[in-house]
Amino acid sequence: MAKRIAIVGTGPTGIYSLQQLLTIGEALSVTLFEKGEKAGIGMPYSPETASKSMLANIASVEIPPVVVPYLDWLTDQPAGKLAAYGLDADALDDRQFTPRLLLGQYFRDQLLSLVRRARAAGHVIDIRENTEVLDIVPGKGGLCLQTSAGMFEKPFDRVILATGHDFPEDDDAQDGYFPSPWSGLIQAEIPPTSVGIMGTSLSSIDAAMAVAIQHGRFHRQDDDLRFDINADTGLHITLMSRSGILPEADFYCPIPYEPLSVMTDDAVAACLSDRRPLDALFDLVRAELLAADPAYALRIGLRGLDADSFAPAYFADRAAADPFRWAKKNLAEVEHNKANRITVPWRYALLRMHEKAEDIVSGLSEEDRDRFDKGLKKVFVDNYAAVPSESIRRLLALRDAGVLSVLELGDDYEMTRCQSGTTIKAQGKTHEFRIFIDARGQKALESADLPFPTLRDALVQAGHEIPEVACDYSLIGPPDFAGRVSLGSIPYLMHDRPFVQGITACADIAAAIAQGVAKGRRRRLMGSVAI
Structure with missing residues (x-):
């Protein structure tokens, strides 16, 4: 039977x-x-929750085939269909990030x-x-x-x-407030006004794109991307987070992943037998990074760091820089590396370590789990949640058009909702938004x-x-x-x-x-x- x-x-x-x-x-x-x-x-790939401007954060080479590989399926699609999604049929690549709607199809x-x-x-x-x-x-x-x-x-x-x-149902979206980018935002008509978006990840970038394309269009000229905004519009979009840091662009690395030299399955499992499991885990992280990229380890003073001080050191330079200047510099770096197939060792090491570290998270004490969430978790998420280069280009184009800014909230901020909009009080200043979108993810x-x-x-x-x-x-x-x-x-x-x-x-x-x-x-x- x-x-x-x-x-x-x-x-x-x-x-x-x-x-x-x-x-x-x-x-x-x-x-x-x-x-x-x-x-x-x-859900993430449907017309109800995504538009043509929203990119999937995974390349063809990373998608496990179902019947045929994604790139083979793309190659079989009509050139006109691909062009409608901004893709050149003669320039398809297995490292390419494509619109989410295509991935859904x-x-x-x-x-x-x-x-x-x-x-x-x-x-x-x-x-x-x-x-x-x-x-x-x-x-x-x-x-x-x-x-x-x-x-x-x-x-x-x-x-x-x-x-x-x-995510919350559409019924929760009211008074200019969207509890997620998937709560009716795609179908909503957003007026040219002040728009606040909580979060700076790819979901937040998607939300910004969904709003921006209602009031202008992106225009590519050679290697430059511009955003031409409609005349007489008062649109301004603010991305915000506690740190005010933008994600970095996706970087080149070998796929499938090469094995780690220090952080093996057995070594990670043994951490739970240690008197201080999280610190034992960080010892592995540190040793792996020292072996992979001594220059990076020296630059951030890795030998003197621990499970609690590593994250502040990792983010220090970005936190001190203007987010858009950093984004522009990072974009140039990763594009150069992709063109020349250059792997940055410390980035690749972190990318391969996060899944190993996850294996013992459920066995950590409550205190260590809190330390992990505030430290190593933030580093790992920042590393593996790097976004498509095109998403960074779009952010820079919106900034150049005067449409986009980034707000650092700090750890102590207040958010108030009312019929007229959403008010954020942070670091001694008050910010008012007629439209507000919570895009902090699942x-x-x-x-x-x-x-x-x-x-x-x-x-x-x-x-x-x-x-x-x-x-x-x-x-x-x-x-x-x-x-x-x-x-x-x-x-x-x-x-x-x-x-x-x-x-x-x-x-x-x-x-x-x-x-x-x-x-x-x-x-x-x-x-x-x-x-």
């Missing part, structure tokens, strides 16, 4: 889950539930191709679009799903939750935030404030759900895995989930033989 599996959510995690399940060698009956109109696109096409192949191989695959899963209820023989179309007919052996990012969610009442109540009543999962993402906890629910929804994993972001993480999660399903099959077969 075919194993019955439900996949809730059809963004990248759901798609990669189906892809990996099809490799386990078992007859499958899979139903994919998508609350939107079209399965396979994913790729994933939908790949899902449909995957489904056709699965059906041809004898699997039963059903896609339910415009169908929101409202609850997961234990029943005789498995888990039943209550959906917006009613109770699903037959119980499932396993439910894979792949619901992706979870927050870690807890069991109480789950949208499935029966599952949520079972976890909360059992004392699981944070959903716990095994290495294959099978839920640990209430007997009715343990081993039957695979939790691949990133917001609920972020507490113990603070760097679990992006498409590669989605693919890794899916692979682990499929391995868990395969192990269950092997256990059943062994049980049959034993009988």
Whole structure:
């Protein structure tokens, strides 16, 4: 009998889950539930939450193929279609950052191709679009799903939750305030007025672009990018954060990653046996950087730094500089390095270290976790969240047009909302914004935030404030759900895995989930033989 599996959510995690399940060698009956109109696109890549100006923060070379690699899919697209998205069909490159809308089309096409192949191989695959899963209820023989179309007919052996990012609904956007860039901003008409954006990451840059393109257009002349603003407009956009630091541009490095020389899996795991785990972890970070880039280590005085002083030293020069001058200098550096395939050793070392460090975060004490969040975490996030060069060019073009500024809030600021707008008081000054967008990104969610009442109540009543999962993402906890629910929804994993972001993480999660399903099959077969 075919194993019955439900996949809730059809963004990248759901798609990669189906892809990996099809490799386990078992007859499958899979139903994919998508609350939107079209399965396979994913919230960050849909027309409701993105525009043509918004770039995906991942290059083709980094995207795990579903049926065909992303670059191959792009190459097969009509030249006119690519041109409409600002791409030259003759200049496609596997290191290129493309519009998010194109990536959404790729994933939908790949899902449909995957489904056709699965059906041809004898699997039963059903896609339910415009169908929101409202609850997961234990029943005789498995888990039943209550959906917006009613109770699903037959119980499932396993439910894979792949619901992706979870941001406030559009109803929370009111009085010129958007609780996230995905809460109706793309469809909203933004007047040419003072616009405040909380955050300086790529999400914040996307929000700024969504506003700016309503009041002007970018114009490229040779290697220069300009922003021509409409006449008689009072638009001014302010990006703000505690530090007032802009992200740096994405840098060149070898892919796939080369192994680290000091910070091995065993060395990181051993840190938890140390009397001071976080400090032991930083000793590895320091040793890796010293080995990789002695000149950088000397420049920031690395030998004299610890887990608490490293972050201030890392950011010191940028914090003291004008953010746009730094951005312009950094952009020139990374573009030169990309053209000449030059890797900056310390940047590459940090990029490879963050996932290793994440492996022991859940084992840190509360005190060390707080120290980690205030120190090493900020460095790692700054490093791996570098943005496309084109995004930096756009920021510089907006600044040159007099449309954009950056505000450093400091650690002690006040924010007040009212019908007329949002007021920020920071460092002795008052700033008023008619439109305000909170673009600080996804927050870690807890069991109480789950949208499935029966599952949520079972976890909360059992004392699981944070959903716990095994290495294959099978839920640990209430007997009715343990081993039957695979939790691949990133917001609920972020507490113990603070760097679990992006498409590669989605693919890794899916692979682990499929391995868990395969192990269950092997256990059943062994049980049959034993009988």
